[in-house]
Each structure stands twice: as structure tokens, then as C-alpha cells.
Amino acid sequence: TINIPKLVEFASIGDSSLGFITIAEAHKNVPFEIKRVYWTYFTPHNVIRGGHAHKNLEQIIFAVCGRIEFNIETIDGEKNSFVLDSPDKGLYIPRLVWRDIKFSHNAVLLCLASEVYLEEDYIRHYEDFKILVHEK
């Protein structure tokens, strides 16, 4: 279903002689209206980012360059890890998923987000997330 994190293969149009293009389109291969796009870069290899969940935000995340590893926990308490290592692979993250993220030194993370930035949408303390997991 749409409520669990999952890797999504995006079409890669082209060939190695001319290069490739990959397209993300709202309500076609992205299951929400895209209200915000952000990207991160120059993340040191030994840093763990993320460390939060979102109350309402849905995302599709790409590693347009490099390798990005996600360790996630769903609101059902299920833990899983995903690796983005190709620009045509996306990770769909529904609401209420805790994520810790590690990057290769050259990684560029591109995020398509269903909402504009709202700090109140963040759950930044793991204990608060675990309370929600246990309530469920």
C-alpha cells in the first residue's frame, strides 16, 4: 500500500551514448501534489542526519548523485533499511516514519515534499515518536 516506505523505480529514458533523463510528476509517479523541493549536499561521510519523523509530510527522496542509506522505523514499530544508489530510484516515505540517514561524501539528496516547511510538523525526539508507536 501507499502507507509503507518503499523503493520506487522511475523510468530512465535515454542510453549511455546520449545520457539519461528521469521524470517525477505529481499524481503520475508521485502520489501527491509537490509543494516543495529541497536538496542537501556536502554532507560528511560520518554524519547521521534525519533523526526525525513528520506528522503529515509525505516525501519521495532521490540520491541524484552518490549513495544514501536510510534506517527507518514505521509507526507500526517495523524497522527497515533502504539504499539509494542510482538516480532513477526513489524512496517513498509516508507520514509518521522515523528516519536516520547516512551519506557518501559525494551524495546529493533531492526531496520532493507534499507540504511547505512547517517546524510544527516535525517529531524531533525519538521518545515522542515511540509514544505514538505504542499508542497505535
Ligand code: TYD
Ligand atoms: P532538517 O529537516 O532537520 O534536516 P535533516 O533531516 O537533513 O537533518 O533541516 C535542517 C535545517 O534546515 C533545520 O534548521 C530546518 C531547516 N529547513 C528549512 O528551513 N526549510 C526546509 O524546507 C527544510 C527541509 C529544512
